[in-house]
Amino acid sequence: MTRTIISFIILLASAALYGQNYSAQIVTIPAPSLEGNILGDTSAQCIEVYLPKSYTENERTYPVIYFLNGYGSEVGGGWFTSSLDQYFNENPAHEVIFIVAHGRNKLGGSFYVNSPVTGNWEDYIVTDLVEFVDSNYRTIAHAASRSITGHSMGGFGCLYIATRHPDVFNSVYSHSPGLFDRAGLEESQMFDSKEIVESHFQFFSSLEKTAPDKAHEKMLEKARTNDDWVLTFTMAYGVAFCPTRNKNAPYMNYPKNSDFVTDTIAWKQWHDGFGFIANHIKKYKENLNSLSFIGIDCGYHDNFPWIYKGTKYLSEVFNEHQINHSLILHQGDHGNMLLRQIEESMFPLITKKLVY
Structure with a gap:
């Protein structure tokens, strides 16, 4: 009916x-x-x-x-x-x-x-x-x-x-x-400069150190303001292709640290997206x-x-x-x-x- x-x-x-x-x-x-x-x-x-x-x-x-x-x-x-x-x-x-x-x-x-x-x-x-x-x-x-x-x-x-x-x-x-081709992830806007990686790593680290409810809202507020399109895209890509079940934002495994060292397992998951x-x-x-x-x-x-x-x-x-x-x-x-x-x-x- x-x-x-x-x-x-x-x-x-x-x-x-x-x-x-x-x-x-x-x-x-x-x-x-x-x-x-x-x-x-x-x-x-x-x-x-x-x-x-x-x-x-x-x-x-x-x-x-x-x-x-x-x-x-x-x-x-x-x-x-x-x-x-x-x-x-x-x-x-x-x-x-x-x-x-x-x-x-x-x-x-x-x-x-x-x-x-x-x-x-x-x-x-x-x-x-x-x-x-x-x-x-x-x-x-x-x-x-x-x-x-x-x-x-x-x-x-x-x-x-x-x-x-x-x-x-x-x-x-x-x-x-x-x-992506074989070098696509590294050449994408998400990882094509050390400055971007450092900035993103710092933001994600700040979320991990924040109480879950506030971290969640901070992450979504960053996306709402859209003042950093590359960061917002990176967050979306990460939670889609390399998510964690961690109940605290950023809800993903970021594949680089502040020294630009690569987590090879996470990197493969990110590359396996596109x-x-x-x-x-x-x-x-x-x-x-x-x-x-x-x-x-x-x-x-x-x-x-x-x-x-x-x-x-x-x-x-x-x-x-x-x-x-x-x-x-x-x-x-x-x-x-x-x-x-x-x-x-x-x-x-x-x-x-x-x-x-």
Whole structure:
């Protein structure tokens, strides 16, 4: 009964939006996978839903493309709707439902992985989100009719999730993904200078010496003010990929000390974040080869040079292991050609692989 009511409300809202020539809506969905996270983020999450023009005109079912937003981004604004409208007006046989999700938390981003600190964001996407969409919209509810895509942090997230869950998503397209080559972690903004490491180490040490409640609030306040973006990003990355179950902030193992000495075990965990797919290629080769399509694009002038290097490196690893994929390098930076790449590359390539 509840699902029927939700579906009816969604259908009414969609009809109203189409009457306004605006074909996307914000929907709040339950995310039980995020319950009890240490950061205190809500287990009710917003998604943005695009329904094709024909959705209210017939009873057919549709494939679904999921898009994961980047670090710091939330859903809203319908930035993609005009592009979708134009593409599907020209290619009506390739209409899909388009879902935008974000991985934003109180530290700016979850990286779409499971963590005892941030909650199980991988499970949220793979289980909570997909089940909600399949239960409340007319979808073709099998992997061959689902694709997962994303940008930046979401570009990493879609590759990570598709690699681990080809039974849920059978194709993937990643824009400017967070990826490391062998030297990527050291060259990233988190560790590319001794001054940054010293500053971060001092802040994390101060948290460890502070009472738990006050340390927790101090950490979140630093993220709220966002006066040090690199520190906030580092905190988010650390609790995602190298968390501890210590009940005191910063809730992670930082891999350097004030003398720049490396904790090799922690360093490997940090590198295994954005380096995960390349580092574990043998384990997931069968999964990757089972995907109907793998697409990656990146700009030559990405604002984060390690992303360009990491993208090329993953392609080289794929080639070495004979994993079919498409690598598209363009003249843009980290995001100034995103919409163009979605229109000219992602839509045409992915919709041809989906089962209708």
